[in-house]
Amino acid sequence: MAETRAPDSTRRSERSRRAIYDAALALVGEVGYAKTTIEGIAARAGVGKQTIYRWWPSKAAVLLEAYVDLGAQANEAAGGDADSGIPDTGDLEADLKLVLRATVDEMNDPKYEAPTRALAAEGVVDPELGARFVEELLEPQLQLYVTRLTAAREAGQVRPEVDLRVALELFVGPLTHRWLLRTQPLTHAYADKLVEYALHGLAPR
Amino acid sequence: MAETRAPDSTRRSERSRRAIYDAALALVGEVGYAKTTIEGIAARAGVGKQTIYRWWPSKAAVLLEAYVDLGAQANEAAGGDADSGIPDTGDLEADLKLVLRATVDEMNDPKYEAPTRALAAEGVVDPELGARFVEELLEPQLQLYVTRLTAAREAGQVRPEVDLRVALELFVGPLTHRWLLRTQPLTHAYADKLVEYALHGLAPR
Structure with missing residues (x-):
């Protein structure tokens, strides 16, 4: 109004x-x-x-x-606009590393860290708040990965049988795990490794 | 005494x-x-x-x-003993699916769920408790994956250049993410997909 x-x-x-x-x-x-x-x-x-x-x-x-x-402010500060999603330069590995490195920087930013931890912790024990958090904040972000992975699949860079909603968790899951539980340092090098391992697998090719 | x-x-x-x-x-x-x-x-x-x-x-x-x-009780109930770690049948994919399916069952067990959520949530906002939780409970469990992946690498089933302490997070990270944030159902089929995607990669071979 x-x-x-x-x-x-x-x-x-x-x-x-x-x-x-x-x-x-x-x-x-x-x-x-x-x-x-x-x-x-x-x-x-x-x-x-x-x-x-x-x-x-x-x-x-x-x-x-x-x-x-x-989140919108962080996105703007990173040079994007709120609706732009994950960049698509045609190089999936480079695009994912770019966005995961930016996520690492955001997770390590004190302005972001304390309030986001507080909300996440409450969502862990309060199913109703957790569901709103996921529906309104998290899932729309995760869908940006689905969009980018769908384009990659159409370009032949992702195997056709892969479930893309599960696939994105190979990047986002470990990053969030390390951030929430503080198991090990959250660095750009770590983000890069996650992308490389998830795309190319741990087994010999 | x-x-x-x-x-x-x-x-x-x-x-x-x-x-x-x-x-x-x-x-x-x-x-x-x-x-x-x-x-x-x-x-x-x-x-x-x-x-x-x-x-x-x-x-x-x-x-x-x-x-x-x-944790020791859950392990015994699953037919293992507390020190046995992850089984090694020589088939890495089958062994990882077995242990991740058992983890899914444990995460979905109400006896385990409420207290573990309460501790995890507190660790998210209390760095000192979080560090004890990781050091005394979580990291020893994660090292069981390092041990199993080391054997797999020696058997030529994991690429020699892979950082095994990062690699295990491709399984454990998404599982914990889905459990803590309740984004999607936590099922055996999901555990199986994680293992397949992590071992063989999302990109075409």
Whole structure:
């Protein structure tokens, strides 16, 4: 409905919205999901809590939108635009390494790390929040891999019988495992190895 | 020091220890890691809390031992013994499918699921607990894959240049990703696909 407002009001709304996102992410990163409240977000953002309730029905809804926005910002910072998906230069291996290296950088960015860990941890033990997280945030990102792998299959670079929704997990699964559980350093060299091993297999050719 | 006690006392200790493990796992599955206390575990196990403090220095220590014990029980139930590792029939693909299918069954077992989710979620946001979880529980299990893959490499079934500590994550990473985030069903067919894709690659041969 912002279109029907005067420009000044739209700008003010946009500023408030951004302040609410920032406050929500900072707070959840500091105190965890369970202890984050609408009141706390409102106080930190310098808005009334009715402003938040007018735009979002729940804490989960604010946070999910804030994460979507954070992802869009990261994408813009990486030089892409929100809808561009995974680049297609015709070289699948190079394109996957590029996107996985960018994912590694995002996972290692403190601005991203604390709030995303807090949300992921809550999703692990709260099936309802976990399902929203997957449906609204994760699955749309995973579908970008399906799109890129479909083009690669059409170009003869992926075996025709491969289930592409499973295939992408060979890249995304290990990266997330290493990030969430902190088993070993999360580096570009690791991202490159994952792509090489997944595309060409561990067995001798 | 159990060896120096009379047999009856040893049996009593063993019964108490088992009751404490069971109480700790049940409680953490029900109320989460943060709200589980030594007092709560003692009450549920029907022992004095001094009994727990005599054997373990902290809540984390009780729980980590309870998980080690749970893993050993699961292994025994699957027909193995705790030290046997991953079977080596000479057929790497069949051996990996066997162990990943058993892991899927364990991940889908309610007795295992709630407490393990609670511990994993806490490890995601608590780096110190996460590091203990990885060092004491996870990494020893991952090393079983390194051992099996080393034998496979010596048998010429894995390319000599492959980093085996990374390679195992192609199996374990996606499985854990799907389990923790509940993106898609965790089935034997999925485990089989992971093994096939990881060994033979997504690209045409």
